Amino acid sequence: MGTPVLDRKRLSLAAILLLLAAFVAVFAAAKPAAAATGGYPDAGATTVNASLYEWGYKCGGSGQSGCITNWWDTIPGDPSGQKYNLLSPRGYAYRNCTDYVAWKLGDANGFTATSGWGNGYQWGTRAATAGYTVDMNPAKGAVAWYNSNAFGMSSYGHVAYVDSVNADGTVNLSEYNNPADGGYHTRTINASQVSGYIHFKDITSGGTGGSLASMRSTTSTEDSEFGGDFNGDSYNDTLIVHETSDGGADIHVLYGGIGTAMFANSTTWLRSLPASDGWDWTKMKLAVGYFNSDSYADLAIVHQRTDGGADIHVLYGGSTPFTNSTTFVRSLPGTSGWNWSQMKVVSGDFNGDGYDDLAIVHQLGDGGANVYTLNGGIGTAMFANDLSAPVRNLPASSEWNWNEMKLAAGPFNGDQNADLVIVHQRTDGGADVHILNGGATPFQNTSTFLRSLPGTSGWNWSQMKLAAGFFNSDSYADIAILHQRTDGGADVHMLYGNANPFQDSTTYVTSLPGTSGWNWSQMKLAAGPFNSDSYADLAIFHELGDNGMNLYALYGGVGTAMFANDLSAPVRNLPASSGWNWTLAKIA
Secondary structure (H helix, E strand, O other), rough: OOOOOOOOOOOOOOHHHHHHHHHHHHHHOOOOOOOOOOOOHHHHHHHHOOHHHHHHHHHOOOOOOOOOOOOOEOOOOOOOEEEEEEEOOOOOOOOOOOOOOOHOOOHHHOOOOOOOOHOHHHHHHHHHHOEEEEEEOOOOOEEEEEEEOHHOOEEEEEEEHHHHHEEOEEEEEEEEEEOOOOEEEEEEEEEOOOOOOEEEEOOOOOOOOHHHHHHHHOOOOHHHHHHHOOOOOOOOOOEEEEOOOOEEEEEEEOOOOHHHHHHHOOEEEEEEEEHHOOOOHHHHEEEEEOOOOOOOOOEEEEOOOOOOOEEEEEEEOOOOOOOOOOOOEEEEOHHHHHHHEEEEEEOOOOOOOOOEEEEEEEEEEOEEEEEEOOOOOOOOOOOOOOOOOOOOOOOHHHHOHHHEEEEEEEOOOOOOOEEEEEEEOOOOOEEEEEEEEOOOOOOOOOOOOEEEEEEHOOOOHHHHHEEEHHHOOOOOEEEEEEOOOOOOOEEEEEOOOOOOOOOOOOOOEEEEOOHHOOOHHHEEEEEOOOOOOOOEEEEEEEEEOOOEEEEEEEOHHHHHHHHOOOOOOOOEEEEEOOOOHHHHEEEE
């Protein structure tokens, strides 16, 4: 439970007594056992005791001079000379809910919570005022916030740390001082049993100020394949759906990590989807997202039906990902006008409800497109919304052409809703960049044009591969363009998100020249914060002469540090001798 934050002033007797009244419940109990601290480094800190109480009485009641004026000092008249620190280095009372959460945010999330957030009940309103998202959408690394007297808390309110979110919608919390014993506790609650969730810097978000579902890095190639944290260890992973000899697929995951641990796991196979069960690798389109908001990324497979439409399956992430036996979620039958071969798919939290959604851009008879969204949710609510009408029509009469669209998704304009970007071929061979803005009713903005990349300036739509992510960690998603060079290699360009996205005049970042062995036509992409340094990275799967592949990583950063690392050696080799084949691999 929250306690008052100490004002760093000389205390009167009345102030001391009020302080002690606020702290007495916190510190009356025995200190928690070392084995049950939650990693909090100050679980055994010396706090208010009888000597300090006696000092406070004498200081305020007898006119004694030399009262304590800062919170790491000796007690006047105490012959022991012992120093007492009432406040931690984080500015909160030791073994308090606020101090634990402030420490946890710094330790696990890399976010510094200053003492300015106040008592537990004040955190939500003060965070919202400061521009952080406060909503009812739980996310790993968020702060569960309780207002004054809410859900059985005291008038000081309470804050707790969200360790994880479960598939059934329940939330696992860790906390101090609830009950008021100054100790560490964990519990599981229903997601609605809080006043709100504060999203300072959620785990895997790669930025600040947004919920996990809206702020995580996403990636898109021309096949709209995405990346995420499938096993919940806070590192993004990359996934390979590899065709098998029977025409089905094996699913492999290369797990993110720090340094040489990135993509180094020796066992990569997780799941088989055999042809005997109706699976066909050639009839799969992929999208990855946090569709049920349980802090694990999931894999959606849009699979062609025998009638030409599509069935949508989901393999759920978890501590051991993709083990769910039932995968079918929704049918889009050909008899209702759906055509798998005329679908492009991409994922993101387009309506801002905390669940990633699946956007389907479906070709029309005139060559244009309709845009539909399948909304994420828990259980039977996932992808269950009505699709009788599109959320947006992009007709050929307005010069839209489905065959000339490449897609990317992310919160490019910083409003915390994922947006749908369409990179559309121009008549001169270059590209125009359009955006459909997310929102409670997404994609309704009438003006969509943002930027031209004209053929006269050397741009060629057919020679672009896209990936989106928080590459410079400024809370706006960016689009990396891998553009073919005249020597067969690639130049990497960046369109930076901001309140008015993609207007930066300089886009070039780095070159991967053909003279150094790079070949644009032999590259497949993924993106995400693979090493958990708050910057999204670009993963490049490059075909080898034996049809296997090498995996390289370009690391995100600020300014000239972006994509500047040495690429003389791959981070992982996947040789043909081990059964790998670049042409039979779909990357997500």
